[in-house]
Amino acid sequence: MRHLIEPEDLTLEEISDLVDIGLDMYENPRVYNKACDGKILASLFFEPSTRTKFSFDSAMMRLGGNVIGFADANTSSAQKGESLADTIRVMGYYSDIIVMRHPKEGAPKLASQYSSVPIINGGDGGHQHPTQTLTDLITIKKYKGHIDGHSVAFCGDLKYGRTVHSLIKTLARFGNKKFYLISPEELKLPSSLKRQLIEKYDVELIEVNYMEDVIDVVDIFYMTRIQKERFFNEEDYLKLKNSYKLTKDKLKNAKEDMIVMHPLPRVNEIAYDVDTDKRAVYFEQTELGVYVRMALITKLLEVGPYVRG
Amino acid sequence: MRHLIEPEDLTLEEISDLVDIGLDMYENPRVYNKACDGKILASLFFEPSTRTKFSFDSAMMRLGGNVIGFADANTSSAQKGESLADTIRVMGYYSDIIVMRHPKEGAPKLASQYSSVPIINGGDGGHQHPTQTLTDLITIKKYKGHIDGHSVAFCGDLKYGRTVHSLIKTLARFGNKKFYLISPEELKLPSSLKRQLIEKYDVELIEVNYMEDVIDVVDIFYMTRIQKERFFNEEDYLKLKNSYKLTKDKLKNAKEDMIVMHPLPRVNEIAYDVDTDKRAVYFEQTELGVYVRMALITKLLEVGPYVRG
Amino acid sequence: MRHLIEPEDLTLEEISDLVDIGLDMYENPRVYNKACDGKILASLFFEPSTRTKFSFDSAMMRLGGNVIGFADANTSSAQKGESLADTIRVMGYYSDIIVMRHPKEGAPKLASQYSSVPIINGGDGGHQHPTQTLTDLITIKKYKGHIDGHSVAFCGDLKYGRTVHSLIKTLARFGNKKFYLISPEELKLPSSLKRQLIEKYDVELIEVNYMEDVIDVVDIFYMTRIQKERFFNEEDYLKLKNSYKLTKDKLKNAKEDMIVMHPLPRVNEIAYDVDTDKRAVYFEQTELGVYVRMALITKLLEVGPYVRG
Incomplete structure (x- = not known):
């Protein structure tokens, strides 16, 4: 069994x-x-x-x-x-x-x-949350044709988000080599996981501050929700929250066949005007x-x- | 769709x-x-x-x-x-x-x-609550043979009861022309709805104080629940509550083929001794x-x- | 119907x-x-x-x-x-x-x-709780071959447990004649039920203090949960709780084909090491x-x- x-x-x-x-x-x-x-x-x-x-x-x-x-x-x-x-x-x-x-x-x-x-x-x-990982992989397969060989950005709460942890590890197992990590200082990917990924799967992890820095080069853009209470203080939250919000405007320079994913529910980290962009596949993902x-x-x-x- | x-x-x-x-x-x-x-x-x-x-x-x-x-x-x-x-x-x-x-x-x-x-x-x-209206109409069709041509009394809370509002309008659309309205002063049918019914469907709305005034002439008697908290004061409630309670005794003068309807749940606005009267169809309505x-x-x-x- | x-x-x-x-x-x-x-x-x-x-x-x-x-x-x-x-x-x-x-x-x-x-x-x-009684009887039939002719011990809360009351009466109806009752003083089988069992079904009820007194002679050992709050005082509870806990050790002298039953959920009145004993049939009972x-x-x-x- x-x-x-x-x-x-x-x-x-x-x-x-x-x-x-x-x-x-x-x-x-x-x-x-x-x-x-x-x-x-x-x-x-x-x-x-x-x-x-x-x-x-x-x-x-x-x-x-x-x-x-x-x-x-x-x-x-x-x-x-x-x-x-x-x-x-x-x-x-x-x-x-x-x-x-x-x-x-x-x-x-x-x-x-x-x-x-x-x-x-x-x-x-x-x-x-392994079936979320399977959900993510079936979406990548359907929209990108294969699971391996992609450069992937993860954006939002990379510290607490088990969805991100499971997916990044599984993508590494499948041979994906390049991951961009976009998050506030407080919510970075845990260093133990970073070490594991690098040592075991020989991947390249590139931490950047703004989604605009990498949105034009990635194949897959994976958004997650940042819960307000994860920030150390209200001031940081107000200052940073728009940096981690995906808008139609920010999508302008993205590749034509890039896909935007999100495990849902979203609150406001993806603007509603992104929904009609053909690169948005988060509902299809569900x-x-x-x-x-x-x-x-x-x-x-x-x-x-x-x-x- | x-x-x-x-x-x-x-x-x-x-x-x-x-x-x-x-x-x-x-x-x-x-x-x-x-x-x-x-x-x-x-x-x-x-x-x-x-x-x-x-x-x-x-x-x-x-x-x-x-x-x-x-x-x-x-x-x-x-x-x-x-x-x-x-x-x-x-x-x-x-x-x-x-x-x-x-x-x-x-x-x-x-x-x-x-x-x-x-x-x-x-x-x-x-x-x-459109499926309640459909429920009411199928009951009228089954027990009265057709949906149009009836004189109908509505009794109880005619102000807040969406059931009554939807049904009376739909019955008017079907060509029913005569409606009796029985309610306390505070819970009368809203005037905007009355105006609409009269102007658009040319119906006759007759407001009366007591169910005994009309129970002998109507084809359909539609009861609704009056919630105690709808009354302006306790004194009014105690004075009036029995006026809006249907009993076997009050049914005595009703037509043989009249039907008593209620969207349920009832609290005490229909006495239990009415249940066995063949004119009571509220359970069949459900x-x-x-x-x-x-x-x-x-x-x-x-x-x-x-x-x- | x-x-x-x-x-x-x-x-x-x-x-x-x-x-x-x-x-x-x-x-x-x-x-x-x-x-x-x-x-x-x-x-x-x-x-x-x-x-x-x-x-x-x-x-x-x-x-x-x-x-x-x-x-x-x-x-x-x-x-x-x-x-x-x-x-x-x-x-x-x-x-x-x-x-x-x-x-x-x-x-x-x-x-x-x-x-x-x-x-x-x-x-x-x-x-x-009649379907619990049916559940108990089908278990007895499956594991003991027949419903009648057994000597049965009931242990735990015999005062409030409707499961025990229903089962003992039904077993008496089926012609079982000998029941051992093991419970603290406060939680004995109600005397009215005892009288009824004796007068109507002519059964023998034997009250004992410890499960060790009878575990070697019974065919069926029926355990129930004792809720702490049933005891009159904390001191009694602490003193007695282990007396009403079945352990692998206490099972040593039991018959080879005896069965241990329990309506579940259990808290701690049956030690986990009993689960693997072949006489334990409480999960099969479920x-x-x-x-x-x-x-x-x-x-x-x-x-x-x-x-x-």
């Missing part, structure tokens, strides 16, 4: 397969719409996340399966003092596969040790996330193309 | 069709029970309403479809500062049709401008509401009879 | 049938996976209980049916002052069968008087609970084996 706790649980070949099957599901949804007939996904959100929950719920339903679960922990038996191990063992009798989001780092790993069904990590604290999750579910349940193929 | 934001979005012919198809679904549910196989309804209740939510959920499931969504806004991404436009665009990737209830007037209209899938307004503040919503969903999704016919 | 409000609503023969069909469903789930196609279960939890709710949701889905409902009462129309009778009548139009948990004793009984569809009591206050609920749903809906047989 396989689980997905962190992107490293999958080989590069497996990730490529998931992306390709996800794209096939996107093109030919009817082929797969009974693949999970009679199966049940338990969707356990110990911490709320509408978007991730709905993406999984939709994925399971588009495969013909059913969903049980909760959107926040208040209604769960955890309140009665039950251990996570017991909760997971019991949920394995009610379902065929479990996706869980949990505020504590490592909770999905622990769960996988007790579970009788596959566990998917839907986000554990600031730690991992859509593709459903299909790569469908691919993942069928892989872990060993149904559909994985069985028929 | 069509949306249903207010009853005026539908022509009289379309409304009649929805009512007829709804009645056919009620009579022959098995014909339709796979019409929405593989489709997903997103049921987004930014304001709670168990009854409306369950009615839609049940309608979609009786058509063979699936449902995702939330019963109140606390678990939604709106909390993270996302705009309604973004939420709706994203939900369009997770679902095939959206029903939403929102505390702000106009929110569903705004949503429809950004949505890639049909939007149904499940109630926006004190503004519109039931028929599921079927007219089924008809609406198939129309907006262009599946089932709309495709096969 | 049948309801299940308390175990006595079913004859011994009916209970045996449910257990046997549940075991057949466990062995051959595919035979039944469309038995409730097109049917809707309304799962109304006026009081939260993740475990019972998920067990029913899973049961309905494994039969091919759908589920609507709420996990706690905050989102229900009860808040608008609607009576339970009205809520139930309306829910009967949205669904084909209702399971409800309610904090007030007798609420499901009342509901059954107004409902147009079968009602299953999913727990009403400290009163009844699993079997899904199947006996499947049997119950098909019985009350008169579908599947009950119709075909």
Whole structure:
């Protein structure tokens, strides 16, 4: 039995397969719409996340399966003092596969040790969020044709954003070599991660202050939300917030086939006038996330193309 | 692509069709029970309403479809500062049709401008609730044989009740000419609406103080709940509350084929002893509401009879 | 139309049938996976209980049916002052069968008087929880081969635990004659129940202080959780809590084919090292609970084996 706790649980070949099957599901949804007939996904959100929950719920339903679960922990038996191990063992009798989001780092790993069904990590604290990484990769594959060989800029909160950490590492595993990092001083990529990337994958990390410095040279521009409370003081926030806001104007010098990505939800770090630019693919990214999750579910349940193929 | 934001979005012919198809679904549910196989309804209740939510959920499931969504806004991404436009665009990737209830007037209209899938307004503040109107109309058709040519009394809170506003206007569009209005002074039908009804549809509006004044002449008696906090003072409330309570005794002089309607939930404005009177159709009204919503969903999704016919 | 409000609503023969069909469903789930196609279960939890709710949701889905409902009462129309009778009548139009948990004793009984569809009591206050009893019985049947003729120990909170009250009575109905009762002074089986058991079913009730006194002679050891706040004082709690904790060590003298049961969730009354003992069947008990609920749903809906047989 396989689980997905962190992107490293999958080989590069497996990730490529998931992306390709996800794209096939996107093109030919009817082929797969009974693949999970009679199966049940338990969707356990110990911490709320509408978007991730709905993406999984939709994925399971588009495969013909059913969903049980909760959107926040208040209604769960955890309140009665039950251990996570017991909760997971019991949920394995009610379902065929479990996706869980949990505020504590490592909770999905622990769960996988007790579970009788596959566990998917839907986000554990600031730690991992592997299906967001798969979502990002399927988007890159669809719009750039391949996952490797790109120069990529990451902009915003690079310190706390687990999305960025997982993606940059996985892109490095796939052989991408050049990353531009754009963030305020307080929110730089952690040095331990920088060291790991350089030593293990021999990548080039270029830290710059302004998006204008690099927007004309990159293939992929990955934006993230900066939460106001991450700044050390209000003054810094007011001074800097427009530096990390992408506008149509700033896009002028970008390559014609560059793509703008964002894990969503956005607050105001991408101006609304960017939405109609053909390089903006963040909504399509959300859509593709459903299909790569469908691919993942069928892989872990060993149904559909994985069985028929 | 069509949306249903207010009853005026539908022509009289379309409304009649929805009512007829709804009645056919009620009579022959098995014909339709796979019409929405593989489709997903997103049921987004930014304001709670168990009854409306369950009615839609049940309608979609009786058509063979699936449902995702939330019963109140606390678990939604709106909390993270996302705009309604973004939420709706994203939900369009997770679902095939959206029903939403929102505390702000106009929110569903705004949503429809950004949505890639049909939007149904499940109630926006004190503004519109078009599927309640469809529910009322299918009930009138079933129990009175036709939608036009009735004299109708409305009783209770005629000032704030969007149900009454929508229904009276739609009945006027269908050519009904005589309406009796029974309410305390503070809760009369707004004069702007009265003017519109008279000028545009040439109807007769007769305001009376007591239900006993008209109960013997009307074909349809439409009750609504009066919320205690709508009264200017406690004294008025205590003095008047029994005037707006329908009892078996008051029904004595009503026509044999008159019908008593209520959008439910009721608190105490209809005495329980009325429930067993054959003229009381408010529970059947709730039931028929599921079927007219089924008809609406198939129309907006262009599946089932709309495709096969 | 049948309801299940308390175990006595079913004859011994009916209970045996449910257990046997549940075991057949466990062995051959595919035979039944469309038995409730097109049917809707309304799962109304006026009081939260993740475990019972998920067990029913899973049961309905494994039969091919759908589920609507709420996990706690905050989102229900009860808040608008609607009576339970009205809520139930309306829910009967949205669904084909209702399971409800309610904090007030007798609420499901009342509901059954107004409902147009079968009602299953999913727990009403400290009163009844008949599907837990069915869950216990199917477990006994599977692991001990038959429901009658066992000597059974109950340990923990025997005063407030409705699970114990229902099971001991039903086991007595099935002809079991010898029960050992292990509990602190404050949490003994109520004398009225003791009297009833002795007078009506002629059973032998043996109260002991320590589990070690009887663990070597019983066939079934039924553990329950003792809530700290049930004790009169902290000192008693600290003194006694280990007396009511089952450990691997205490199991040493138990029969080889004895079984340890627990309705779950557990807190710490069964040590984790007991989990791997083959006599521990409390997780399997949870699993079997899904199947006996499947049997119950098909019985009350008169579908599947009950119709075909």
